[in-house]
Every structure is written in structure tokens, then in C-alpha cells.
Amino acid sequence: MLDWFPAILFAYVIPAGFTHLFGWDLSEVYLHSLSRNWIIPITLLAVMSALPFRQLAIVGVRPLLLFFIGSAIIATLPIILVSLFSGLDPNSSELFIVQGFWKGLVPIVGGWIGGSTSQLILKELAKTPESLFLSVLVLDNILVNIWTILMFQFIKKGEVFNLFFGINDPIPDQSELHLKNSGRKIFPFVTILLFFGISSIIFFLNISFLGMVIILSVIGLALGNLIKIRNTRFSLQLGGICIVLVMAILGLRLDFSNLSLPFLFILLVVIWLTLHFIGMLICAKILKLNLVWVPIASMANLGGISTAPAVTAAYRKDLMPHAILLAILSMVTGTGWGMLTIYLFELLN
Numbered sequence: 001m002l003d004w005f006p007a008i009l010f011a012y013v014i015p016a017g018f019t020h021l022f023g024w025d026l027s028e029v030y031l032h033s034l035s036r037n038w039i040i041p042i043t044l045l046a047v048m049s050a051l052p053f054r055q056l057a058i059v060g061v062r063p064l065l066l067f068f069i070g071s072a073i074i075a076t077l078p079i080i081l082v083s084l085f086s087g088l089d090p091n092s093s094e095l096f097i098v099q100g101f102w103k104g105l106v107p108i109v110g111g112w113i114g115g116s117t118s119q120l121i122l123k124e125l126a127k128t129p130e131s132l133f134l135s136v137l138v139l140d141n142i143l144v145n146i147w148t149i150l151m152f153q154f155i156k157k158g159e160v161f162n163l164f165f166g167i168n169d170p171i172p173d174q175s176e177l178h179l180k181n182s183g184r185k186i187f188p189f190v191t192i193l194l195f196f197g198i199s200s201i202i203f204f205l206n207i208s209f210l211g212m213v214i215i216l217s218v219i220g221l222a223l224g225n226l227i228k229i230r231n232t233r234f235s236l237q238l239g240g241i242c243i244v245l246v247m248a249i250l251g252l253r254l255d256f257s258n259l260s261l262p263f264l265f266i267l268l269v270v271i272w273l274t275l276h277f278i279g280m281l282i283c284a285k286i287l288k289l290n291l292v293w294v295p296i297a298s299m300a301n302l303g304g305i306s307t308a309p310a311v312t313a314a315y316r317k318d319l320m321p322h323a324i325l326l327a328i329l330s331m332v333t334g335t336g337w338g339m340l341t342i343y344l345f346e347l348l349n
Helices: 007-022 030-048 053-058 061-088 090-098 102-114 116-126 130-156 158-165 188-204 209-225 232-253 263-287 293-302 307-313 317-348
Strands: none
Touching: 007 130, 007 232, 030 116, 030 188, 030 209, 030 232, 030 317, 061 090, 061 102, 061 263, 061 293, 061 317, 090 102, 090 263, 102 116, 102 130, 102 263, 102 293, 102 317, 116 209, 116 232, 116 317, 130 158, 130 263, 130 293, 130 307, 188 209, 188 232, 209 317, 263 293, 293 307, 293 317, 307 317
């Protein structure tokens, strides 16, 4: 069941189910402030401190370039599609611009590129309504699961597609890369105290939400790379736990009565996803890059740290660490790409 309805969505829906069943209104309880001011900052620090810069070189320049092009397509294409839809149909302009449904596209950018953390942050930055956010989560879950199945099939036939497109780019054997802890390892309890202390300082400085996101992202990267005090595996585990907590608390605000999306919205997202893949295929052809990197980079952009290595393992298990690195890179860049999407939509408005 969790393959099709992941735990992160259960964490979001179950609290909403209780509030709906018993008629509770928990939309303004203190837990929401706790989540915004404390849990999200700790999540940011945990995720950002897990990216080892020195290991990115092992992935290679061309796969990294393909990955970033895929991210850029995801971040910019919705603005282009909304503009095209609005030019062809006035109802589209009314839906996306006047009624503000573009705010539902922004969390999709965060969810695809950065994962749940970026999705939640961008929801706050774009001021996405709760009912729209829930519907977007359901649509996103369905599409990403279908996409994962398709990428499993594509990567298994990668060499066949290479022959079809006339690409001769064999992938050499790589020594296995482990995302193991390096630097001075600190105990999990000390890690939590460190993250909590930094979050406390940011909280008492009363910095804006956007400023907090930027500052904590930089601090997290510094902890993981410059100061070299990290516990990578525990940081990722802590980030995952915090994400579930944030989603569960956010679920207390849900209203199931508005769980719906217009057909135009769904059509735009499906076209968006399809063009993302076509764009990456074209880029791989131009770069003369082995096409197996297309599903790997696509799943790192869309699926994240669990599905990207899983899809990669269907082709070659020794490439799984590369997929993990791309997925982590996706996690730490998703918020930035989403901010670009918000900026471009505000220009469109």
C-alpha cells in the first residue's frame, strides 16, 4: 500500500480525517506555530548538512548538467504553459491568474525537485490555500508513482534507446561510493542540540520566513562541508522524521470538502511532466550522454532519495550512489528553484 500511498501522505491525511470525523477545528492551535518556527528550521539544517560537495565530482559534469537542465525545465515550464493556456483560452487566465491556481503549481516544483521539505516551504511562500495544497498532494502522488513505473521500464531498455538515437557513451565501472559519515562524528543527541541551538538563535532574532530559509540553508551547508562536523545518516533520518511531523501538524488544517482540481490544472501538470522528459532526452542527445542518465536524473528531480536509487538499481547497482547524490542535490536546491518559479509568476501577474 505504501508504494502507492506513501507514509508522508498518510501523515497528512490521517489527522485531517480525525478533525473531519469529530468536527474539530484545530486550524489555529499552537502546534502550527511550533512547526513553522522550530520543526521546519531543524529540518532545513538536517537536510542541508547532508550534502557532501567533494563527492559531486564522481557523478560527472554531463550528468550533473543534465540534472540541472531538468530542474530548470521544471521550474520555468509552468510559467510558459500558463501563458500559452491563457493566450488560447480566456478561462485559463481566469483560473490560473485571477483565481490564483498558479499557487498550486509552486508546491509541485518544490515537491518534484526538493521533496516534502521544499514543498512545505514553498507552500508558505506562495500562500497556497490548504484545500488546493491537499488536492495538489494527491495529484502529485498519483503522477510520481506512474512516472516511477515508466522510468523503471525506460532504464531497463536504456541500451536499446542508445542504439536508436545513435549514442555511444558507455558508462565505466565506478568504485562503490558510500555516503558514510566523514569528518568528526558527533552523537545524535549532540546533533539535535546543535540544530536546536541554531534554530533558537534564528527564532529570537525574529528574521522573516524567507530570510530564515536562506540563512539556515547556508549554515547547514557549512556544517556539512566547511566545518566538517556531521553525521550524514542521522541527519537524513532526523530530516525525514521532522518532515512527517510537519505534514501531520499541517493536516490539522485540512478541509476535505474542497478536495478537487479543475481539468485544465490537471492537463497542464501532465503536459508539464511530459515536456520535462522530452527536454531531458533532447539535452542528452546534444550532450551525447548515455540515455540511462535521463531516468536517473528525472527520478532524482521528481522521486527523491528513495525512488532515484531504486530505479537506478534496475540498470546497474554500482550507479546507485550517484543517484543518491543527485537526489540529495535535488533536496537542497528545490526551494531555490521554487522561489524562481514564484518570482516569474509574480512578473506574469
